[in-house]
Amino acid sequence: MSPISATALRRAMQSFLPSLVPVRFVAEDGTTAPEPAGYTAPDEAQLREAYRRMVIGRRFDTQATALTKQGRLAVYPSSRGQEACQIAGVLALREDDWLFPTYRDSVALVSRGVDPVEVLTLLRGDWHCGYDPVATRVAPQCTPLATQVLHATGMAEAMRRRGEDRVAMAFIGDGGTSEGDFHEALNFAAVFRAPVVFFVQNNKYAISVPLARQSAAPALAYKGVGYGVRSEQVDGNDLVAVLAVLTAAVDHARAGNGPFLVEAHTYRMDAHTNADDATRYRDAAEVEAWRTADPLTRLEAHLRGRGVLTDEDVAADREAAEAFAADLRARMNTDQQVDPLELFDHVFAEPTPQLREQRALLAAESTAQEV
Amino acid sequence: MATLTMAQALNTALRDALTADERVLIFGEDVGPLGGVFRITDGLTRDFGEERCFDTPLAEAGIVGLAVGMAMGGFRPVVEMQFDAFAYPAFEQIASHVAKLRNRTRGRLSLPMVIRIPYAGGIGGVEHHCDSSEAYYAHTPGLKVVTPATPEDAYWLLRDAIEDPDPVVFLEPKKLYWAKEEVDLAPRGAREFGRAVVRRAGSDATLVAYGPSVPVALEAAAAAALEGRSLEVVDLRTLVPFDDDTVAASVRRTGRCVVIQEAQGFAGVGAEIAARVQERCFHSLAAPVLRVAGFDIPYPPPKLEHAHLPGVDRVLDAVDRLQFDDTPDVRHLVKGAA
Ligand SMILES: Cc1ncc(C[n+]2csc(CCOP(=O)(O)OP(=O)(O)O)c2C)c(N)n1
Numbered sequence A: 001m002s003p004i005s006a007t008a009l010r011r012a013m014q015s016f017l018p019s020l021v022p023v024r025f026v027a028e029d030g031t032t033a034p035e036p037a038g039y040t041a042p043d044e045a046q047l048r049e050a051y052r053r054m055v056i057g058r059r060f061d062t063q064a065t066a067l068t069k070q071g072r073l074a075v076y077p078s079s080r081g082q083e084a085c086q087i088a089g090v091l092a093l094r095e096d097d098w099l100f101p102t103y104r105d106s107v108a109l110v111s112r113g114v115d116p117v118e119v120l121t122l123l124r125g126d127w128h129c130g131y132d133p134v135a136t137r138v139a140p141q142c143t144p145l146a147t148q149v150l151h152a153t154g155m156a157e158a159m160r161r162r163g164e165d166r167v168a169m170a171f172i173g174d175g176g177t178s179e180g181d182f183h184e185a186l187n188f189a190a191v192f193r194a195p196v197v198f199f200v201q202n203n204k205y206a207i208s209v210p211l212a213r214q215s216a217a218p219a220l221a222y223k224g225v226g227y228g229v230r231s232e233q234v235d236g237n238d239l240v241a242v243l244a245v246l247t248a249a250v251d252h253a254r255a256g257n258g259p260f261l262v263e264a265h266t267y268r269m270d271a272h273t274n275a276d277d278a279t280r281y282r283d284a285a286e287v288e289a290w291r292t293a294d295p296l297t298r299l300e301a302h303l304r305g306r307g308v309l310t311d312e313d314v315a316a317d318r319e320a321a322e323a324f325a326a327d328l329r330a331r332m333n334t335d336q337q338v339d340p341l342e343l344f345d346h347v348f349a350e351p352t353p354q355l356r357e358q359r360a361l362l363a364a365e366s367t368a369q370e371v
Numbered sequence B: 001m002a003t004l005t006m007a008q009a010l011n012t013a014l015r016d017a018l019t020a021d022e023r024v025l026i027f028g029e030d031v032g033p034l035g036g037v038f039r040i041t042d043g044l045t046r047d048f049g050e051e052r053c054f055d056t057p058l059a060e061a062g063i064v065g066l067a068v069g070m071a072m073g074g075f076r077p078v079v080e081m082q083f084d085a086f087a088y089p090a091f092e093q094i095a096s097h098v099a100k101l102r103n104r105t106r107g108r109l110s111l112p113m114v115i116r117i118p119y120a121g122g123i124g125g126v127e128h129h130c131d132s133s134e135a136y137y138a139h140t141p142g143l144k145v146v147t148p149a150t151p152e153d154a155y156w157l158l159r160d161a162i163e164d165p166d167p168v169v170f171l172e173p174k175k176l177y178w179a180k181e182e183v184d185l186a187p188r189g190a191r192e193f194g195r196a197v198v199r200r201a202g203s204d205a206t207l208v209a210y211g212p213s214v215p216v217a218l219e220a221a222a223a224a225a226l227e228g229r230s231l232e233v234v235d236l237r238t239l240v241p242f243d244d245d246t247v248a249a250s251v252r253r254t255g256r257c258v259v260i261q262e263a264q265g266f267a268g269v270g271a272e273i274a275a276r277v278q279e280r281c282f283h284s285l286a287a288p289v290l291r292v293a294g295f296d297i298p299y300p301p302p303k304l305e306h307a308h309l310p311g312v313d314r315v316l317d318a319v320d321r322l323q324f325d326d327t328p329d330v331r332h333l334v335k336g337a338a
């Protein structure tokens, strides 16, 4: 066997390597940065739509946090500060593509068109998943870290084998990239050339553990290289850049070129969840510094600067978001009753004799209590 | 009728399933051109193509996680874990997703998939190749757990498992891979999936066994018959669903029960069976339900496995302890007695 030539090896490596600095289209003040090579900026209509969705997404997020304080939700993991990722991830996909989200990605689900009340079913404690994954092509929000990345790979492989030109996208956090399942998924996807996009939202923390404790890689995007997965890193608070890169990644996968790994550098402005105290592991100055990188104000300044967004547009979007939040509040303020007997109904397609017995026992208990 | 080993019966079941349903896919480690380390997938890649039966990278969580996604995407994956102990890396996928996806989504998503695992000992295997891991799976709600004891059952149980709308952990007793019998593969009527079977009728005591312990139970019953004791042998076939009816009916007839398992005894499936029998058949029992199980030790090295595995003698000793000669003391049943 003749060893691969150094030139061929270098070329192969380079085709997988991310750019040295995260891809960026828009500077923090909203002005246009020098256009990065290899990516096409989304058109103005798409950006206008992205802005509208980001406004709603942020409003949803603050509303969900408020509902937690009122005791309506057991817990809520906020993605405030990560909206560029949440919205771009959804906009890059076609409706018939599949999304595999985590607990962090409720805003993406809302943007995908999943009923926000159904998104919150899990956190309200009514059931583990409130929406129909098949109808929405959104897998249940996944809690066991990185496990969903393999499911996305399997789904992508299923679609590839049927000759469909559909893509699966898995969301994952920086901490999740340390899990074995993430690595197994990258490897499987590359070997099978599965049309899957791995989208890492590197928000710098896994609960309290900072990125430096998670990985010594120059960037998480480099993790794709060893598996032969095309990889990129992007400024995760620049919606224009995230959408440009994810669109390229989805196109790459759809065209049959195999998986694509995208790392977005972003920041979680709120604590891990409402139950977490972030002051124990990060200082206010750090959070303050990221405030100036806010993805929503950045896109707004950018679109205003380009004359795509007027004061009236902004006011109209905010008003729509308020109406959205009011509707959500109203619908979340009713007490939903879940029938405990349903607990036995979905364990198997056909309940076992033992489950039937236990169901009857609980039914008898509830009748006794009603008397 | 054909005479087949259990390995051949399993291979035939996979072939017939691949032919019957184009959504069936087989994948895992070395299952492709090699045909699996036990040759259960022998010739499948050759005859059905790499598209239907293929090797994956070497990662068990990856194999099961991929199968989850592919089952969500409309396929019916049948994956092989190379050995019992090498399925452990996949345990998170199995316990957190395979077992729960239907329930999590209120039945909107189901996972018709089979995880085949060669399991248990008796073949002189070195460490990590002989675990009886059935309790981990049987204890996990949402999984069906199957273990055949005969070639014919191996065929039908695997066909049923592949056709089942829910995930099945299919445990293959590797010491029985080479056991032969005449197998009837003519299409049957109603599915029997979930039903235990009385392998040998008897009247003095019931031996409840599954998978690798069934031949031990049958041998013990044959030996006991020579001494004039009539033992009934119940082969569970599926641990989940558990066939309480067949087991209880047998014990009510015989009045005595020994549960046999190769796995270590503590917190094992046998303990569950003993409890269920006692809960259902108390007034029919003339003696406590006894268990014959492996010791509570890590699986021994090959030269010592004979000391660990429950054999005929241990079963017969247990039968002897079923208090056949005791006179029942019913004083406590008489109201007002001192
Ligand atoms: C397998 C597993 N281990 C531990 C946890 C508990 N846990 C939940 S979220 C989290 C941190 C995850 O961090 P990251 O992947 O960066 O995602 P983020 O929460 O920042 O979005 C941990 C440790 C879990 N859900 N799953």
Ligand SMILES: [Mg+2]
Residues within 6 Å of the ligand: A173, A174, A175, A201, A202, A203, A204, A205, A206, A207
């Ligand atoms: Mg994180």
